[in-house]
Each structure stands twice: as C-alpha cells, then as structure tokens.
Amino acid sequence: MKQRPWIQHYPLSIPDTIDTTRYSSLVHFMEEVFEQYKDLPMCENMGKVLTFSAVNKLSKSFAAYIQQHTNLSLGSHVAVQLPNLLQYPIAVLGMLRAGLVVVNINPQYTPSEMAYQFKDAGVRAIVILENFAHKLVEILPDTSIQTIIVTKVGDMLGSIKGKVVNFAIKHIKKLVPTYQLPQAISFKEVLEKGRKSIFRPVALKASDTAFLQYTGGTTGVSKGAVLSHGNLTANFQQLDPVLRLALKEQEERTILPLPLYHILGLCSLFAMAKLGAKCSLITNPRDIPRLIKKLRKIKPTCLIGINTLFEKLLAHKKFKKLKLSSLKLTMAGGMKTEKKVKNQWENLTGSKLIEGYGLTECSPGVSTDMINGIDHIPLPGTFVIIADETGKEVPYGTAGELLIKGPQLSQAYWQKPIETAGAFVNGWFKTGDIATMDVNGFVSIVDRKKDMINISGFNVYPNEIEQILIGHPKVLQVGAVGITDMGLKEAIKVFIVKKDATLTAEEIIAYCKAKMTPYKVPKYVEFCNSLPKSPIGKVLRRLLKK
Template sequence: MAAKLPQVTYPEGMNATIDLSQFQSVPQLLDRSLKEFADKPAFSCMGRTLTYGELDRMSADFGAWLQNHTDLEPGDRIAVQLPNILQYPVVVFGAMRAGLVVVNTNPLYTEREMEHQFNDSGARLLVVYAGMADKAVRVKGKTPIEQILCTEIADFHPPLKRLLINTVVKKIKKMVPAFDQSAVTPLRQALAQGAASQFNPVERTQDDLAVLQYTGGTTGVAKGAELTHRNLIANMLQCYEFFKLALTPGEETLVAPLPLYHIYAFTVHCLVVLETGNHNVLIPNPRDIPGFVKELRKWQFSGFAGLNTLFVALMNNEDFQQLDFSKLKLTISGGMALTRNAAERWEKMTGCTVSEGYGLTETSPVVSFNPPGHAQLGTIGLPAPDTEVRVVNDAGEPQPVGEPGELCVRGPQVMRGYWNRPEETEKSLTSDGWFSTGDIAVIQEDGYMRIVDRKKDMVVVSGFNVYPNEVEDVLVQHEAVVESAVIGVPDEKTGEAVKAFVVTNREVSDEELVRHCKEHLTAYKVPRLFERRDELPKTPVGKVLRRELRDD
C-alpha cells in the first residue's frame, strides 16, 4: 500500500496549479513583456541601463545577424560564455528568438572543460567574454565551434565610458589575456550588421529544446540537461506563484549577483523578473565585496537572490551593515543549504526573512520554495504548484510522512532527459516521469520538506557542484599520485571545502598538487586540503569507500 502524503495547502494568494497554455515558447513570453514594459528598466550594469524596449531591439538585431550572417538553423546550439553583463540577456534572448538552443557555459571553465562541453553539445557558435577569449581561440580547432563572437565588458556603454572601462580592465587590471584578434568577430560588429538586416520571428513549441544546461550528475562527466520551452515556462510560472506574495509587477528592483549562466539565477532574473516587468541589477563580480556593496548603495532594492556564503560575506562587511534595507521584501536563498545562523543574522540586519528553496539543474531548477511570509527555517519549503513529490527507500517503496528517503519529483519543470545519454536518462528518470534527485529528504505533516542528507557524493562549494570523480581523475594524472579519493568537509566560508586523500609513489607537496589541479579544474573544484594515505579503504570489488573517509 502506497504511503499517504499530506495534501499541500498553499498560503492565501497562491494558486495550486499553473496555466501552461499562456505561452508556447520563451520568445512568445519575451515578445509580450518586452513590448508591454518597453519604457521600464530591464537590466542595469556598471552605470548603464537597458530598458525593455532596448532589449527588444538589440536581441532582435542579434537574432537577425544569426539568421542573415550565419548558416545556423533553428535547433542548432550556440554556446554563451559570459559573466553578468548586459550582453548576456541580449545574446541569449536573441538566440532563442532565432530558434537556437542556448548552451550556458561557465566563464571560469578551463580549456579541458570548455572542450568537453562544446564537443558534447555540438555547439557551432560561441559568444565569449574577452577575458576568456584566449582559451576559446586555443580550443576552437578541437571542437565543432566554427565562429567566435567576442565582447569586452563595457561594450554596451556610451563610447567614452566604453573606452575608459575597457582600457582599465585590459591595461591596468590586466584581466584580459592577449589573444589573436583575427580569430574572433566583435559582438558589436555583429549587432551592427544585424541592425541592417531583417529579423524574422521563429515559431517554437513547448516541446522544442530551449537550453542545454550542463551538470555533472553522479558521475563527474558533465551532462547536458535538456530543458524545453515547456520546462522553462512552467518553472517561471511556478516561481511567480511564490514570488507574487512579496513582489509587485513592474515596481521592483532585484539584485542579481549569482551567475546568469547558472539555472537558478537564469530562471529568477531572465524569466520570472522579466515576465513581471521588474528590474535586475547585474553584479559582474560578487567576489569583490567592497565593490558589490558600493553598487548596492546606488539602489533601493526590494529583492535579493543569493546563497549562504554570499549572505555571510556581505554581512561581515561594515559598509553593508549601514545600507538602507527599508524596501527589501524578498530574499531568496538556493544553490546550497542555508544555515540557521546566516538566516537569523540576515533577518536581524535587513529586517527581511530569507526564503530558502530547493532545486536541481534537471528540474529547471525549482522543486520547492518557502512562501514569503510563511517561511519555515530549516526547511526547503512547499512543493511548487503542479509538482508531485515523494520519498522512497532503497527498494523504491514510498515512505510515510516523517520518514527519510530519496526525494523523487514529477512535474512540468522536469527535464526531457540528458543530451545524447539515454542510459543516464533511464537511471534517473522513470518512464512515467519521476526524477530521482539523489538527496535524502523528509516530508513533514504540513507538507514542508527538509533535506537531511545527500545520497550522492557531490560536494557543494559556495553553491557550485563539485563531483569527486572528476577531481580524482585529474589528481591521478599527476605522476606522483597512485590513487585518490575526494570528499567534502565543512567550511565556514564556502559551506564545504574539497579534501583529497592521496596515495603517492614519492614525496609531493600540497602546492605542487594544487598547481596541477589548477591547470585542469575551475578554481572552486581544486582541493584545499590534502591527506596522505598508504592505502584507501575499499569494498571487496575495489570501489573506494568515500563514506568511510568521511566518517574518519
């Protein structure tokens, strides 16, 4: 007999279901918002603001360039490797309006990671920030990428300011390594050519692929989660049901410090906020806390989307403590577990309760959220409207209320599958649509849920997933390393830190191993701690027992 789960009761003002018939595609949603809110600010960055009307025109210009100056067809993939700058929404929305599939790419990737993602996705065009262009040029010949569009950080600013900022970034801060300029096409040139061309809107359906969002899953080999227009529209509508309890359409300013190439920020800032005609303030480098706080001083912000480590870093800054938080109505937390201490400090300092949510790349990403005004600290909130959840034991049997088990999810936001990986899809997604998250959860009597453990060995560093297999594979490429095992250990600043256990055939310093890892891994994946072992604990068949290392 199936375990009976509680009927979810949403707060007054929320709907338990969503109407997916409103939009057939993300471009259709965009067309409505870009025109309805044409005079309102959409995105601001470093002193320059794009209105919805400007975003409409410029994204159409980019779409026209794709249609008239490339041979890309609807359904082809375009890789976008940009930080939080104004160019990101212009390029992504222009690509979607031309019917292309966006492959979001981390600007911090190493050449090895870029090469894998471009080859796996089959992306033929890359739009890259100038600070990454040297790597892009080097990997191009090893991938299907046929053309690289390059943009500098202030390319959308007025001429004098553009020259000043770009020169400072390049010459003084030395943040743009030298690269072969002849190997790339300036994005500004492409937009100018597009403006002189005809843009022809492309019809897409809910079942068409919109985004390939890469995730490591349980194996450490990055896989593309196939997110359709239906997935993205559904999660936008689901999130809106929660957010509308705190925010008013067309009147809010939200701070956007988390990377837009990450599905959490993408859904919040590029879908929900745009659908409601609100304003995003982009923060290109949230690690620069003094610079971040200086930018915050300029705005009366009413919404803030962040994660635990960022909240803590900001609250430790004296200038942040002096900001005016009188307009702040919604603080969203995701990407990693929210600690009680951080949540309580934030509420005391800002007067705004933190609403924590939960999700995965494969679920577009939001599965659940704490409704504003009804948040329960220590939980991941209520399931999103039209989302079914259950927890199962190792035998796949549903567990009753209060009993832990692996959290499984079914709903319109669940991905279509993993790109070109039917076996991986079959492992995590049942034929009737249930996705296994790999996280151990408890469902309470009131329908709120708590995550109690991770079934997967994934390590979460500042909200970014680190997969032990990938790090271990890099470590054993060092000639001195015979075996390695990687786990996560608690860290005050980043939530978790990567710790590596290594068996070596000679003496090798931690510094040398760090240098080796940095050549092949993004910085947050590089182990911070090393421990030497004569041998690693293993099962009878030779599988390393990471749990035993964690218990030690």
C-alpha cells in the same frame, strides 16, 4: 498516502496547478513581457540601463544577424561564455528567437573543461568575453565551432564610458591576455549588421529544446540537462504567484549577483522580468566592497544570492553599517543556507531570508519555504514523493530518496542514455537527495544520497555534522565525508578551515561529543586553508575524499 497534501497550505492567491499551454515558447513568454512593460527599465549594469523595449529590439537585431549572416540553422547549439553583463540577455534572447539551443559555459572554466563541454554539446558557435578568448584559441581546432562573436566588458555601456572601461580592463588592469581569432566578429558589429537585416520570426513549440544546461558536477562529470521552452515557462509560471506574495508588479529593484550562466541566475532573470522588475546585474560578485556600494546606491527591494555570498557580506564591516530598509525579500538557493547565516542576516537587515530548493533538471524550482514562511512546500503543479530503494513510497517522517514530477522537469541528459535511464523513471526524476515529508506535505532535505555515511549500520548525513560544527565560534568552513578506515569500514572525517588559529582537533572532537550521539562524532579532523567548491560555493565532497 494523500496526494499532494501541501496544497491545503496554499494561500488563495496560489493556484493548485498552472496552465502549461499558455505559452508556446520562451520567446512567446518574453514577447508578452516586452509588450506589457515596454519602456520600464529591465536590466542595469555598471550604471547603464536597458529598458524592456531596448532589449526587445537589440535581441531581434542579434537574431537577424544569426539568420542572415551565419550558417547556423534551427536547433544549432550555441555557447554563451559571459559573466553578468547586458550582453547576456541580448545574446540569449536573440539565439532563442533564431530557434537556436543555448549552452551556458562558466567563464572561469579551464581550456580542458571548455573543450569537454563544447564537444559534448556539439557547439557550433560561441559568444565569448575577450578576457577568456585566449582559452578558446587553445582548443578551437578540436571543436566544431565556426562562428565566434567576441565582446568586451564595456560594449553596451555607451560610447565614452564603454571605451574608458575597455581601455582600463585591457591596458591598466591587464585582464585581457593576448589572443588571435581573425575569424571572429565583434558583438557591436553583430548588432549593427543585424539592425540592417531582416528578422524572420521562428515558429517554436513548447517541446523544442531551449537550453542544454549543464549540471554543477558536484558528484562527477557534469551532464547536459535538456530543458525545453515548456520546461522553463512552466517553472516561471510556478514561481510567479509565490514571488507575488512579497513583491509587486513594476515596483521592484532586484540585485542579481548570481551568475546568469547558472540555472538559478538564469531563472531569476526571467522571473523578475515577469514581474516587470529592474534587475541590476553584478559582474563580479566576489568584489564585496563594490557590491556593498551597489547595495547602498540601488536600495534594492529584492536580493537573490547564495549562502557563501551572504556569509561574506555579513563578515564585512561596511555591510554591518549599511541600512537596507528597502529590502522586502532576500532569496537564497543553489545550496543549503546555514541557520547561523540566516539568523544573522535577518537580524541585521530586517529582511526575511527565504530559501528555494531546486535542481538543474527541474529548470530549477521545486519547493520553497516562502509560502508559509517556515517549511519547504512544493510549487504549484509539482508532484513529490519520498521513496525507498525500490521506488516505493515510504511512510511520513521516514527518510528516503526525493522523487519529482512536473511540467518543469527535463526529460533527458544530452547524449547520455544510461544516466537518463537511471535518473528518469516512469515520469519521475530521482534526485539523489535524501529527504523526509510529514503529514502536511512539508519537505525537509537531509543530504545527498551518495554522500551518506554508514557507521556500523547507522546512516549519518554530512550536512548534519557540518551544520553543528559551523556553530563552533572558531570554525569558518567545514566539509564532512566518509572515508575507508581500517577493516574496510567507513569512518567520518571533517575538513575544517579555521576562523581562529588556536583551534585544535581535540576541541572539535569535544564539541561534537557534547552535541552528537557517539556514532556521529568524527574520528578524523584535518585543518586546511580552503575547501574545494563549485562555481556557486558548494563544497565538493568528492574532492575531499581524494
């Protein structure tokens, strides 16, 4: 089979490959960005804007504090448990500048989930929002954490507004449970002490670890993907020429509701910085009315989100009245975008909704439909094959497991040699996703390998069933799984959240029979109030099976 057949479809502005030696580290990458854009706005949150120059200076102060006032050393693992606030880029860049390894933690985690990740990653310090500090108190004795930096939502919003916001959150909304951490230091004090301290630049290599980025855990316990500085800078270079097909340097206003602790949000922040774009960080994307107000005020040229967010926006009456003529590009990732959502979004906003495919282990970008506007094409410098169970490449059009190789690819899971050996084989990463590739090199993701259902020898993919059922006018959400039936055979069961209370199981079966071959029709239908989902909205099928 022809190697990388998709390259013939690249426009002239997109190179076949990238220069992986251009940046020695993510710090080197950002220093170039800081020098290039200086006084342009980099990040905005709750009306407060920080320029590239300001983030540069503040992150140096943070790094100086780490170097001069803690016992953390090069390579120490440090957790960041923050929503989308201005504190996030300051802390993360400061940590990287001090030669530390960043471990992103979901702020919504329970104490037991936090404890698992802290222990697994060997975390020695943490930057945490005070709203979640009470959970840290509960598990702190069982961790190796010694340095604790606590911040408040309003800490970077300016003296007056910051105090008002912090007072409202703690005393009016009562969103800060009582906690006792006498050894903690405030984020503002860290910056003040760091400003008065000497920052000493650290010599970093592309092979040095930058992040332990934990996978979503949709198929089991989450694993820490070891992402190097080189992995991340490679992926940003791969994405940059693709983004420039629609976006222009120093002109863009991006809305970023995706959580920065997630690999897609993290990547988006750095990719937008490479363009000199202003990034508006949305702290609570679940507050749809407030997000709509932000969209109206900012008039974004780019919006980065996921299917569930677009779905909620489209369902809101105020969004339907919103004019988004400024919007050049809407980017979706993290999960598959439903065709119905894509069509409704494009018809309402006039903005093309493009989709990216990626994985935490790939920093995360692998392919996108942005290059030709229709098909998923791998990014520059990325190698992709479709393989059978033995690892042998299958013919075009045949479904098999998607294998990936490229400079953005992690080399291991943290302290999990068995899982590493099973997923990283001869330089290729076994994604666990079933896909097909045609003669042009266009890739179509079918479903997760572990979720595939075997019905009398026929392979059935839950995604296909879900995509069909979501088209039913009375269906709001759906999840499909295989369950063990009588005779130890597999049967298809669908879990449905109703949009219309009159919906019946008989209607679902009849709808499926009209649109599916007989062996794909679900045998069981269960209605429920909600579906178990990951932090970014993926349906957790493994929990449905329970």
